Amino acid sequence: MPKGKPTDVPDDGLTTRQRRNRPVLAVHTGDMKGKSTAAFGMALRAWNQGWSIGVFQFVKSAKWRVGEEAAFRALDASGAGGSVEWHKMGEGWSWARKRGTEDDHAKDAREGWAEIRRRLAEQRHDFYVLDEFTYPLRWGWIDTDEVVEALSTRPGRQHVVITGRQAPPALVAAADLVVDMTKVKHPMDSGQKGQRGIEW
């Protein structure tokens, strides 16, 4: 496979090296599965670079992504690559003094974003996965403009991948890389339910 070639070179005053090393804001959206899966696939490469990885799951159920979480905890423990922190809203953010209340997901989501914002400011991680983060944005729990502002002005070389359906247009506009996962065919169409090892 040949490497992709730029279709044109912008007149932005940056050297090729500077342009090459710009931190990436990626958005994986669309109706199909694979959005988070591909984000965790990217995190494998980040791990191999020895980067500090922070995963923040904006989902209610703590049972989601158990396979990915187990794998990244094993990678973290292996000591061979980067470090991995894995935080879940579903069981209350690990840094929060008390567990999230079952009935105030909006507040939990805002707490999660506030922490991410702090970490971005202090350049805590090299690679962030904000999993299912589009939902609190769509639902108005977190202000999209504030997120775009914080991401656009983040210091240093921090890569951020955001997943979830229906990414807000302002977020898509701010992103460097946007992938839309489109369903062509899915087993659930023919009555098949999700199965262990494949869906989770």
Place this chain on the structure above:
Amino acid sequence: MPKGKPTDVPDDGLTTRQRRNRPVLAVHTGDMKGKSTAAFGMALRAWNQGWSIGVFQFVKSAKWRVGEEAAFRALDASGAGGSVEWHKMGEGWSWARKRGTEDDHAKDAREGWAEIRRRLAEQRHDFYVLDEFTYPLRWGWIDTDEVVEALSTRPGRQHVVITGRQAPPALVAAADLVVDMTKVKHPMDSGQKGQRGIEW
């Protein structure tokens, strides 16, 4: 996130449990990156199930997917999940007595498929990644009908994920799960080249 619900239940004589546990043939196609990345993300879940994983890379360069390969070798070595075998056409298939000749990729690709076919027949792995496998099919190096026949009649519970652009229609027709990765926006459009940790 609610679990997906089947839109209808087919009259195929299978119980829900049987239907649920059918092995999956997935195809990740489309022009955008994320096809292989999502396949390796799926493999994380397979690893967490303790499954035997076989990765077969149908690419010329042995440098591709170094991050993913390093991560899966670390996961394999951790002993906490399943086993992972990683085979690359680019440096000559590991089971081949002599290294592949630089100038006969078609022959190398056919050797790779012959080995996969043998392994499917003997149910060697639980989860296969045939990375960039659509290319030897598109180029006529490997017969698509033969592949579809072998995959459709594979015994047991072997999951297979095939990645690559322009998946042949017969393969798409045979697949249970097809995702099309569509490009919305890519940094290379604005002159950015691939970078370490992000693209590989």
